[in-house]
Structures are given as structure tokens and as C-alpha cells.
Amino acid sequence: MSVTRVVVVGADAAGMSAAHQALRTARRTGRELAITVLDRGRHTSYSACGIPYWMAGDVDGGDDLVARTAAQHREAGIDLRLGTEVVAADLEGRTVTTAGGESLPYDELVVATGAPAIVPDWALRPDGTPHPMVGPVKTLDDGAAWLQRLEEAGDGAHVVVVGAGYIGVEVTEAALRRGLGVTLLTRGRGLALLEEDMSERVAIGLCDAGAEVVLGVEVTGLQLDGDRVCGVTWEGGSREADLVVLAIGVRPATGFLAGSGIELTEDGALRPDAHGRVADHVWAAGDCCEVRRRLDDRWVFRPLGTHANKHGRALGDSLAGGDLAFPGVVDTSITRFAAEGVHLEIARTGLGHDEAVAAGHDPVTLVTEGSTASGYMPEADPIALWVMADRRTRRLLGVQVVGGRGAGKRIDAAAAVLWHDGTVDDLAWMDLAYAPPFATAWDVLQVAARRVAERL
């Protein structure tokens, strides 16, 4: 039987999940695969999400963030080539070209190139490289650079974090826990992906822990003292800074597909189907892709490790003759902010208010405050829940949570109801676990759902 040559571009969550699952499935389907994985970086299968905790001191070193080493991948029979950037793809001729000029033929191409951090022009020096005390938080090399910068800057340093997505919040935590001063700047009105009321609760928590939060400003430049960064500027304002964290966002690394005939979104993202297919003999998964949001059947860009792992696995299985499918998302995410005695767990699932309106719903929303445990227990922490349901169909549309210990993962029960197109009544009346250290007799999630149900 002939060998199928699979070339995977990108050696992180999606690419390596695909490669390993393809090998597993091939053993079952009797196919023979020769898998080559190319990555321009030096690391494989690492947790980018863990880098803020490395910066905070929770994690000893970058190696701890590596789920599987290059050696482990190679032992599994994968031809892994690091430091190898792919610069072009010829879909007709079925080859990819590396920066070194090598041309690699493939039978099946897997695009799993991820999404590097956006580095805005104002962060660059005239020679095109970023200023030494300025950088994003995405790769293990970024992490190592940050450890060194934090060391160099010393105890009295002030960190400016640009961008209030999850990474921005997590890096703020890290810097506060290291005893540094922190200013979080965002051009938005609050934390990305949260409704205003929930976002405000997070902002208050950040301030309570000693961070400065400035909303509605778009950084446009650095202040320099010679070659040394000493601040950031925006229209009508500035803030001193010894270190500047770029947490503005990421952008799919799909430049090498330009002109290949593969369709990309305006932002350069791919839109593979549930099996990872984007075109004949071309597959994709992970952060270089958008994912399908089941609730409104829209494509959304949610570069999260959990989606990359799942979609990669489905892709690998399908590529080798299986039929695993990535069934899309309900837009669940979570983070934590814990510093200086403040502990906030922050999570969301489903649509936001405006998205619900755009999808034709008649949304009713309500914020409910309660407790993570029975009020008389030492475990009881405050929690606030935003719940949204459709007035006509009573369908649950979205839930957001900000609260103390035990608050965050409550979102999973709501995500499960969304997954099954359940109603706010399902959430209110279903059988969730109760005991005093964990919940009130009506779990606060159910109180919140019930209150919305009463208003429909």
C-alpha cells in the first residue's frame, strides 16, 4: 500500500494533536502515513496560556510548560523539523517551500501555524525590532525574555500592560504578585468579551489589588530616554513605564498562503469544516482558524488552546480515515485575577447582548449577586452572574460570571445547557450539586436563571 505524505506546518497544540491522532487512527484504518512537521520556532506543544504564571513565579521554568518535547514526538515516528519556516505553498503542485529554499512535496497539507502576537509599529525601533523592554506574551521565547526583563528592571519598576483581554489581566496579576506597579490600558470600555457590568466588577478588583486601570485609550507611541523606554503615550495622555507588555491580540500566521488560492478572511483566518478540511488535500486547525459558534452559526476568532486541541484531534482522525468531528463552540472562556488578597474568577459562555440582538433574539438580561457556598460557611465568596435568555423561546443565550473561589468553573454547567440548546428554565431547575461548602440550596447559577425566567 502506498504511503501518504502528510506535511504539518506548525508544531503546537493543533498540529501535534493532529499528527498524533492521525497516527493512532491510521493504525486502525490500515493507512500508512509519513508525517513531517515543520515549525519556524524552537519549541513544540507548549502552553502559551501558562506564560503569565511563569512570569508570576508559579511555574519554575519554560520547560514545565512543554507538554511533549521534540524528542517525544520523534519517538512516536514524527519527522519534526524545528527552525524551519514555510514561506509558500503550491496547491497545484502539492509542495511547500521553506525559508531555506527547500521544496517539500505532500499528499495532504495541514496548516496549524497559529497566531503570533500583534506588535504595533509604535513598539518598534527604526530598525524594525521591538524595543528591548517591550514585548508580547505568546511564545516560550517571549516568556524567557520577560523573565529577564523583569529581573533587569528590578523591584521598583512600573509595568504598563496594553490590552485588557485575558492575557492582559493575567499579566497584571503576574506583575502585581511580583510587587511591581502596574497600569492596564485598553482602548475598549472594559475587559474584552465581558458585558459592561461584569467588566466593571473585574476593573474594580484590579484596582482593589493596586493596579491602575485606564479605559478608552489607544496607545500610539513610546516615550524614550535615549534608547531606554520610560513611558507610553496616547492622544492627550501618557504614562510612565519601565516595561511595556503588548497584549493587544494575535493574528493568524497565514501569510505563506497568500496567492495560493486558499480562501482567507479579512484578518487572514481559515475556516475549516468540522473535520479540518479547507480545500482538496488541505486541512487546518487551531489559532490560525476561526471556529463555528453553534448558537448563532457564525464564525468567530477564538484562538484558545482547548479548541486547537479538539479541532486538531478531529482533523488528524479524519485525515487518516476516521470520522471524528469538531462540533464547534459556544464561546466559553475563563480566566482568573488573583493578587494582593483579591481573588476573582472570570468566565463567560454564549452570546453577548449585542450578538444576541444581531442574531434576531429578543434578549432579557439580569445580573444576580449571591454566594459560592452556603452563607454560613468560611468558603462563601461573593459571586455575580449575568444571565441572558430569549423572551419568546426562553432559550438560554449567555452567562457570565465574576466571583471568588469556585465561581469560574460554574460556567461549565451553563455551557452544557447552551450546548444542548436548553432553556433558562432548564438551567434554573436542573439537578446541580448542593452541599454547604460548594453552593447554596439553590445554586447561585440557578437563582440567577430563575430570576431571568421570572421576567420573560
Add this chain to the structure above:
Amino acid sequence: MSVTRVVVVGADAAGMSAAHQALRTARRTGRELAITVLDRGRHTSYSACGIPYWMAGDVDGGDDLVARTAAQHREAGIDLRLGTEVVAADLEGRTVTTAGGESLPYDELVVATGAPAIVPDWALRPDGTPHPMVGPVKTLDDGAAWLQRLEEAGDGAHVVVVGAGYIGVEVTEAALRRGLGVTLLTRGRGLALLEEDMSERVAIGLCDAGAEVVLGVEVTGLQLDGDRVCGVTWEGGSREADLVVLAIGVRPATGFLAGSGIELTEDGALRPDAHGRVADHVWAAGDCCEVRRRLDDRWVFRPLGTHANKHGRALGDSLAGGDLAFPGVVDTSITRFAAEGVHLEIARTGLGHDEAVAAGHDPVTLVTEGSTASGYMPEADPIALWVMADRRTRRLLGVQVVGGRGAGKRIDAAAAVLWHDGTVDDLAWMDLAYAPPFATAWDVLQVAARRVAERL
């Protein structure tokens, strides 16, 4: 308009939820209700589940466990009569008779008498009262008695806990945290409501914390030194004891309905419908009732506060002309064991293996071990999950969890899938929240489901 006379027997979760919801709904439906609540005890609306934590020292006093006081109920317009036991009901004549000989007429009767703890004969003195250092953990009076007994027994005392249900485990925690010696005795092969593998993990945790666990023994007597308890005995064995906790179970308080024509189960339980109806003009909810388990459409006796609250609310609404319904259970429950450096969260939902077979399923079960958080995080605690699915339909049938911090409430996501008759694939692939402090990239619940899915 005529006033409907409602007599509620029992002033705890179900009865008072029913009474208050009936008043709320009546305002909407325009009905006029005169609600009288009778209870033989001295307390209302208290958390029996909180008593072990009062014993442990987490809760300052019994008053903290009272959600609403008698005065608060009366302010809401409820005629609450404590210390008033109902001894008979005449459904034809629509009256109940109190121990004091009073006859109260009603238009609608609500039975919410709960389920007092079982006190076996061997625990009683010849005069029919329990031995002073022996008692159950159910009422606030029980709690107060235990605080006094623990005080009297002093630091070196040894506690024997009879029964390994949730109360037995929670009281074991309380005694260990007070520095006492504890032996937990159970006639079963492990912890009630858990599969053997999960139960063993709990037993190991109890032992690691210093408790002695003896399985498969049925206590038959007390050892006495004069009037003082000094041990318990069973066939072929005995154990010294200064204090004996009876955590054997509870039994519906429905004796007053004997001969009334109301149908009771062998164990004395009522089987109200989703609105709480058991007969014309007779309603019931709470611990004196069985609940309908949706998964196999069977009645089960699960005397839990969360069911009592929900069913009571649906009852009250329906009684006053509303249509809220208690939609049954999927058999979710949770507890914790935390003492001497051991922290175990213990939860279950769905069917057990034998129940699944009895319901005609072809169950596949598997235990998966993993981590509550990303392995490199300080929050990462071990967790084990038992997952069961049907081989033919792939339906999820049951999940059980034993693990560290953050393990227990994970059961809610599984409960939500069961609620919606979802498959093990739904659980494996749905969109649960991931960030390093909370989960691995595939949440361990999803890893466990995936592993079962692969074996179907």
C-alpha cells in the same frame, strides 16, 4: 372572593418554600390564601446539611444555620405554629388533628414533614430514650446536643460514626478536625451512592487523615460501663467509643397519614407529581417524598435540601394557580472530606452500574485519573472520574468524581448533559472552560468521557 385555607405540616425547606411561593403566586393570580404552618419542632427553615460544619467549628452557632426565622415568616403573613405536632389527617372531613387535640380545617393540605433520623433500638435505653452520648445529626437540637457532648467528652474522646453516607463522612471530618479519634463503621462495602472504585478512594482519604474505616459490619449493640457508653458491638467484633453518631439514614415522617387513604411506599414515602399533588386537596414535597429520576423514570428516595426547595416552590406556585413544575432529578449529589491535610471533593450524578443494567442499558464504565488544573500550576490536584455510557446509544449514563480542590462541582457539567439526554460524545467535545488555574486543555471530565467514547 373566598379565602383558601392552606395548612402546611412542616416548617423547613419544602414547607416554607411552598408557603412563600404560594403567597407570591397568589398576588399574581388574585387568589386569597390563609396559610397556617404547623411544626412539631422549635425551628424553621434551617440547614440540616450545615450541622456537621457547626460541629467542626466552621459555624459559630445554630442560629447561623437558620435561613429565615419564625418572626420573618410571620411578618410575611404566615400563621406559623411551632411545637405543634400533627397526629392525624381526615381527608374526607378536610381536617388535621394536633397532638394537643385541636382540629384544624383546611381547603388544601401540604405535607412537608421531612424525614427524621433513624434511631435503632440498640441505641435506646430501657425507657425508650437514646443514651446520652449517642445521637443522630439532623435537627438543630441534635446539633446543640452534639456541641455539648463533644465539650463533655473532652479532647481524648473516641467517636464512632455508624453509617457511611454523606453525613457519616462529614461528621468524620468534623471529629477529626476537632482532634478526636474516629472510627467509621458501615454495613455496606463502601460509601453510599458511589461505585466501588470511587468509594475506595474516599476510604483511603479517610484513613490518610487518621480515621479508622471498618466496612461490612452492622452494629447491633452498645457496650456500657454503668450508664456510660464505652463501645459498640457487632457480630464478632466491637470498638471502644465515648460518643456514637447515628448516621444510618432517615425515614419519612408520614405516620400521621396512616389510615388516611393516602398511598405511601413501603418506607412511608409519598410520591407527589411535578406540581406536588398526591391526592385531591393534598400536596407534598421534600424529604417525606421520593423524587422521580429522569434517566430511568424510577422513584428514588433522595432527601436533599436542594430537591426540597425546588419541589416546594413548584408546589406553592401550583397550589396558588401557577404552573411551575419540579422536573425531577438526575441523582446528583456532592460532599467533601477535608481534615488533616486531606481534601477530597466527592460527587456523583446519574445512574450506578447496576441501576443502568436494571434499566436495560449495556453500560461501559471506565475510571480516568487526571488533574484539576494544568500540571505545572500550584492549583493542580489529583482527580479521578468514573464515567459510564451505553454501548448502543452512546448516551451518558453516570459520572462520579473524587478529587482535590475544584473537583466536586465539575459534576454539574455532567449533570447538565444527563439532564438533556446527551451522549458521552457531547461531554467529550463540548465547550468547557479552560485556563491553566482551572483545567487542562482537555478538561479531565472530557478526557474521561473521550476515553469511554473510544471504547464503545
